[in-house]
Amino acid sequence: MPSGEKAGGIDVAYVAKLARLALTPAEVEKFGAQLGALLEHVDALSALPVADVAATAQVIAQANVARDDVATPSLDRETVLQQAPRREGPYFRVPRIIGEEA
Amino acid sequence: MAERTATEIARAVNAREVSAAEMAEAAFARIAERDGAVGAFLSLTHDLARAAAARVDAAVREGRHLPLAGVPLAVKDNMCVTGTVTTCASKILGNWVAPYTSTAVGRLLDAGAIPVGKTNLDEFAMGSSCENSALQKTANPWDLGRVPGGSSGGSVAAVAAGEAALALGSDTGGSIREPAAFCNVVGFKPTYGRISRYGLIAFASSLDQIGPISQSVEDAALAYDLMAGKDPLDATTVDREVEATVGHLREDLRGVRVGIVKEFALDKLDPEVRAVYEKAYDDLRALGAELVDVELPTADYGIATYYLIAPAECSSNLARFDGMRYGLRVEKADVGATYEATREAGFGDEVKRRILIGTYALSSGYYDAYYVRAQKARTLIAADFARAFEKCDAIACPAAASPAFEFNAKADPVSMYLMDYYTIPMSLAGLPSLSVPCGYATPAGGSSPLPLGLELSAPLFAERPLLGIAHAYERGTAHARKRQIPPIAAAVAS
Numbered sequence: 001m002p003s004g005e006k007a008g009g010i011d012v013a014y015v016a017k018l019a020r021l022a023l024t025p026a027e028v029e030k031f032g033a034q035l036g037a038l039l040e041h042v043d044a045l046s047a048l049p050v051a052d053v054a055a056t057a058q059v060i061a062q063a064n065v066a067r068d069d070v071a072t073p074s075l076d077r078e079t080v081l082q083q084a085p086r087r088e089g090p091y092f093r094v095p096r097i098i099g100e101e102a
Numbered sequence: 103m104a105e106r107t108a109t110e111i112a113r114a115v116n117a118r119e120v121s122a123a124e125m126a127e128a129a130f131a132r133i134a135e136r137d138g139a140v141g142a143f144l145s146l147t148h149d150l151a152r153a154a155a156a157r158v159d160a161a162v163r164e165g166r167h168l169p170l171a172g173v174p175l176a177v178k179d180n181m182c183v184t185g186t187v188t189t190c191a192s193k194i195l196g197n198w199v200a201p202y203t204s205t206a207v208g209r210l211l212d213a214g215a216i217p218v219g220k221t222n223l224d225e226f227a228m229g230s231s232c233e234n235s236a237l238q239k240t241a242n243p244w245d246l247g248r249v250p251g252g253s254s255g256g257s258v259a260a261v262a263a264g265e266a267a268l269a270l271g272s273d274t275g276g277s278i279r280e281p282a283a284f285c286n287v288v289g290f291k292p293t294y295g296r297i298s299r300y301g302l303i304a305f306a307s308s309l310d311q312i313g314p315i316s317q318s319v320e321d322a323a324l325a326y327d328l329m330a331g332k333d334p335l336d337a338t339t340v341d342r343e344v345e346a347t348v349g350h351l352r353e354d355l356r357g358v359r360v361g362i363v364k365e366f367a368l369d370k371l372d373p374e375v376r377a378v379y380e381k382a383y384d385d386l387r388a389l390g391a392e393l394v395d396v397e398l399p400t401a402d403y404g405i406a407t408y409y410l411i412a413p414a415e416c417s418s419n420l421a422r423f424d425g426m427r428y429g430l431r432v433e434k435a436d437v438g439a440t441y442e443a444t445r446e447a448g449f450g451d452e453v454k455r456r457i458l459i460g461t462y463a464l465s466s467g468y469y470d471a472y473y474v475r476a477q478k479a480r481t482l483i484a485a486d487f488a489r490a491f492e493k494c495d496a497i498a499c500p501a502a503a504s505p506a507f508e509f510n511a512k513a514d515p516v517s518m519y520l521m522d523y524y525t526i527p528m529s530l531a532g533l534p535s536l537s538v539p540c541g542y543a544t545p546a547g548g549s550s551p552l553p554l555g556l557e558l559s560a561p562l563f564a565e566r567p568l569l570g571i572a573h574a575y576e577r578g579t580a581h582a583r584k585r586q587i588p589p590i591a592a593a594v595a596s
Binding site: 010012015016018019020021022023024027031034035037038039041042043044045046048050053054055056057058059060062065067075076079080082083084085086092094095096097 | 198199201202293294295307308334337338340400402403405406407409410417421424425426427428429430431433434435436437438439440441442443445446449454455457458459461462465472474475476477478479480481482484514515516519530531532562
């Protein structure tokens with residue numbers, strides 16, 4: 001369970017951490033109030049008798065859509081790398097990952 | 103010339119009465135004249151358009167017939183077209199240039215359409231007014247002080263202003279139908295899975311659907327027939343024969359049963375708006391339809407269901423925007439801080455709100471109470487429609503509860519979400535659904551009548567009867583034609 005749960009609302013700072021958003025304190029306050037109002041609205045769903053109802057993930061049932069295992073052309077590497085915020089030769093250059101705290 | 107429908111333009115270009123190159127230049131001239139006031143386009147694609155026009159004109163000279171020959175096409179800027187900056191009206195994509203073309207756009211270009219530009223939207227298609235665009239304001243061509251609707255507001259405004267004869271939008275909970283109603287054009291969302299979404303930047307994958315925006319039902323049918331069908335590049339497209347709709351449009355409604363939804367009683371609406379919809383139902387009857395009462399007991403739960411499912415899927419889909427491979431990056435000391443700073447800087451408020459609510463609904467301890475419960479509610483909503491369609495061939499109801507509203511009128515997010523009351527249930531059920539112009543009403547605080555749309559919806563894969571019914575209604579009433587040129591024409595000419 002999330003820590004620091006606030007009565008009747010979302011612990012926005014905690015959820016923002018899960019969502020990888022560095023919200024400002026002002027945003028935490030603003031979104032907290034707005035999402036609280038939305039939650040009040042969606043709580044109407046608790047009135048629906050759904051105990052014996054199957055969940056719908058999507059409406060057009062399709063399963064195991066596969067194609068033949070044949071190699072097909074993919075995007076040109078140089079075209080893709082040109083979009084990189086930073087690159088080094090044929091690689092994406094990314095910030096340090098090893099050593100990061102969990 | 104720019105007020106001609108796509109069907110009329112294609113006929114004239116194929117008959118060599120006018121060239122595709124001339125149609126392209128006419129569209130750009132109209133855009134130059136009007137788009138400063140409307141703001142429909144985020145970018146114009148002159149080079150692509152001229153190259154496409156040259157190809158079309160060469161093909162026509164060789165005697166080939168192209169179903170969309172020379173038709174100026176506007177594309178919502180959440181769809182990829184090779185070589186175009188594709189923004190989703192967000193700062194997080196930066197100046198990302200699409201390296202491939204979406205299947206839906208590609209099929210229209212193959213049919214001879216001329217891509218004139220990419221249109222504004224609510225950021226990542228999240229909104230009902232286009233006000234959530236991080237890049238630009240788009241105005242309603244019927245009243246420049248009002249929103250065009252959203253999220254496909256730019257595409258709809260472009261068609262309404264005569265800047266493009268045809269446009270593509272995407273509809274997740276009403277994003278084609280509500281703006282079409284606000285701007286007096288036809289907006290059509292086909293059955294979920296009917297048109298490939300390859301190259302459509304995802305918002306909510308169990309709901310997103312591409313569809314055409316046009317001046318006539320006939321044009322919507324033409325574009326639909328070209329785009330629909332299985333695509334190996336989108337595993338969610340349905341492998342099922344597409345029934346052609348062009349050539350099967352009706353002129354009357356004899357033998358058609360149209361359902362009127364008890365829960366959507368018109369007495370909740372403003373009297374002038376109510377009178378327009380009462381007249382629309384009377385017109386359906388006058389054209390030969392039998393009106394039958396149907397019930398959708400769970401329809402009132404649509405918004406609550408949608409605002410859990412769509413944000414949940416959005417929070418998952420938008421996790422890919424992390425600043426590593428493309429778009430904006432705000433560089434910090436390590437990768438985690440870089441993710442957080444990039445997403446904080448790159449996403450606007452509405453996108454953040456939806457990511458937060460979706461993350462919350464999917465988080466440990468809340469998943470069953472929110473997300474799974476909403477999925478079960480979705481089952482009940484779809485079952486309600488299935489029962490209703492045992493009694494009728496299509497359902498008629500308002501596309502929106504009011505005409506277009508003024509900028510900043512819906513500052514409270516929940517009040518904006520309520521705009522999709524009439525469109526969301528059909529999206530949750532995956533149904534084909536469209537908005538067709540149905541008359542005019544003066545909004546609260548307004549001085550002149552503004553357009554309204556009649557929403558018609560049909561069972562899964564019943565595009566042919568749906569478009570047929572809409573065509574008969576359109577021909578029988580001619581609401582759009584009575585005032586086809588919106589006041590923007592007079593505003594920029596004066």
